[in-house]
Amino acid sequence: MAEAALPESAAEASRPREDRGHSQSVRAQLALRELLLSGEIAPGSRLSELAIVERIGVSRTPVRAALTMLAEEGLVEPIPSGGFAARAFSEQDVRDSIELRGTLEGLAARLAAERGIGALAAQTLRDLLARLDEVVAGPLGAPDVFERYIALNAEWHRQVTGLAGSRVVERQIERVMALPFASPSAFVMAQAQTEEARRILTLAQDQHHAVVEAILQREGARAEALMREHSRLAGRNLANAARSRQAMAQVPGGALIRLRPA
Amino acid sequence: MAEAALPESAAEASRPREDRGHSQSVRAQLALRELLLSGEIAPGSRLSELAIVERIGVSRTPVRAALTMLAEEGLVEPIPSGGFAARAFSEQDVRDSIELRGTLEGLAARLAAERGIGALAAQTLRDLLARLDEVVAGPLGAPDVFERYIALNAEWHRQVTGLAGSRVVERQIERVMALPFASPSAFVMAQAQTEEARRILTLAQDQHHAVVEAILQREGARAEALMREHSRLAGRNLANAARSRQAMAQVPGGALIRLRPA
DNA sequence: TATCTTCCTGTTGTATACAGAATGAACACA
DNA sequence: TGTGTTCATTCTGTATACAACAGGAAGATA
Structure with missing residues (x-):
């Protein structure tokens, strides 16, 4: 993707402050958690990895890592047929x-x-x-x-x-x-x-x-x-x-x- | 890798029984947990992803997934500089x-x-x-x-x-x-x-x-x-x-x- | 019109290539 | 002999390509 080709410093500078110094996975996790907690992603809905990629601008690998972490946290639950869904409480x-x-x-x-x-x-x-x-x-x-x-x-x-x-x-x-x-x-x-x-x-x-x-x-x-x-x-x-x-x-x-x- | 090219049934049949029907990630998780619990991987030692790949025969991606799962379980702990180490209790x-x-x-x-x-x-x-x-x-x-x-x-x-x-x-x-x-x-x-x-x-x-x-x-x-x-x-x-x-x-x-x- | 089949699209799971970082060894020097 | 430095190797984090799969729409048939 385009952003990955930027020199490190430029990419860092263009990012929200809270994300600095974090790995892409952590970034994805924070962003995704935010989306979930705010309800922007509706509880119960399926989380398409590609959709998240477009939304937070990191590739599928860290998104996937973030999803498994959030599943452990309980904010997201695995769907039997694969993938994850936003959890409702x-x-x-x-x-x-x-x-x-x-x-x-x-x-x-x-x-x-x-x-x-x-x-x-x-x-x-x-x-x-x-x-x-x-x-x-x-x-x-x-x-x-x-x-x-x-x-x-x-x-x-x-x-x-x-x-x-x-x-x-x-x-x-x-x-x-x-x-x-x-x-x-x-x-x-x-x-x-x-x-x-x-x-x-x-x-x-x-x-x-x-x-x-x-x-x-x-x-x-x-x-x-x-x-x-x-x-x-x-x-x-x-x-x-x-x-x-x-x-x-x-x-x-x-x-x-x-x-x-x- | 070679095994991936095999037709599904043959690959399945050649695997240990307990692993049938599981995804590679689950397979990796089970195998790794076994290695850890048996002490074959010494507590405290670093877990090189490549070494695990060779040992259990799945690619890095599922190994990585297994490692993060085991980290959540607590059997493995993240190393600050990256990667994971077998945990001692x-x-x-x-x-x-x-x-x-x-x-x-x-x-x-x-x-x-x-x-x-x-x-x-x-x-x-x-x-x-x-x-x-x-x-x-x-x-x-x-x-x-x-x-x-x-x-x-x-x-x-x-x-x-x-x-x-x-x-x-x-x-x-x-x-x-x-x-x-x-x-x-x-x-x-x-x-x-x-x-x-x-x-x-x-x-x-x-x-x-x-x-x-x-x-x-x-x-x-x-x-x-x-x-x-x-x-x-x-x-x-x-x-x-x-x-x-x-x-x-x-x-x-x-x-x-x-x-x-x- | 209802139902079954087929096909297509979108999605996930997996493998792998690549870049940057870290670790440790070899070596020079005090 | 001890210490600091450089370099090469190894490793992880990330992006991406590919294949199998699931789900659904469209079409065919009774």
Whole structure:
């Protein structure tokens, strides 16, 4: 193709910034995921490799690689006769994914508590809590407040899953979170508009504190139970968001969710 | 290559039976997994695509596909500079994998209990239990007794994870069990030789009964706790097997496990 | 008009060629 | 003898050609 013949630097410069430095496969994966999550590719529809090639401008080989990766992630499913189709999710699937995340994060929290964490990790957690406190207590009307919360929240969850000290567990949690609506912050933006926002953030943040306390005091069972319950907050938010199409549009991957399927 | 030019039937006939009807990619995946699990490819070593091509007789494309699949499974890990390496596992990794399976199976059992199962499914479970009872109570010296136990045990676990009625959860459990030493029957053969075999099988089978009872009586928390504890039997068996090189050889994927790493 | 057959188009699975990058060996030099 | 450098080899990532296959439309026949 034409682009491949360009000198490397020119080709790089002409690409979207986020794609720089990535291999074609990664590029294809990112682009395809974007197309899927935004709903531009309708859930259920077949994904023709050639069509994707034209759309994202890399050859079939990396597209194919991207498709198998996305199939592993679960965003795409293999068709028996060959090829892949964009996957649709039921509300129950979302609910189960959240429960799954809660269970695995609960495991991670319990392991962290049982095995103990170092002083440095403890301080990192406390710092994160303090910064989250600021955001939650501050004015919610300020710009980017929720984006800031999401970033800090994601970091907190990453920390806790990392503290288990188990590659195996960490990997598995990453897998679950590959489904974007299963992520800890999936429903934050959907709630941001509601008047309940502050209440929910307050509850979540209190749970954050409690989990850290439990981990520091080596209370494994408590850490686990709290972490599970924490995930159920997302479940509640899902129930609320499901009532409004507008709210669902704020949820990452919301376009893939078929509400009240037959 | 030569083989590709052969008429389909001849090529098929000349292949090992297990490979019939599969695509080249699946063939490569099976063959590679076998090479990895048997330890023929040393853990930690780099996997040259060309070397694999020569070894299993399919071209680079399906080999590459197989490698990415195995990377998702976790048997192989990507090298930063490109390519893949056979992965080695620590005893802790195995322990964590077992804990992970227990946690997820516990979730499945709880969901099954909470959501309830149909009469048909209940009967299937009872039948399986009865057949397992026979094996466990019978003479353990008879040929293939343990193979039979493994098959029935695997089926029982498959049933329970299926009863949760959640694709998402089921998929995740499949992922964990892709690591062969995490499977419910991983350490059965290693224990088969010991005098403790009957005791362990008896304990496991009692837990099977208890889990089914809990599910049928809709006791979610109990089903979950039992299922977790059930998985810890494997953890105990691991501790025993780890003491003997001969016992480890009986464990599927045992060759990948680096005991007492530095 | 309904149904079966045939053929054609589009699609995937596979093999392979090529370019750029990485790795390791050989060699020069301190 | 140890160290830094250069070069050749090997490898991966990507593009593309080709063949088998699936699915569907058009046409023939009852």
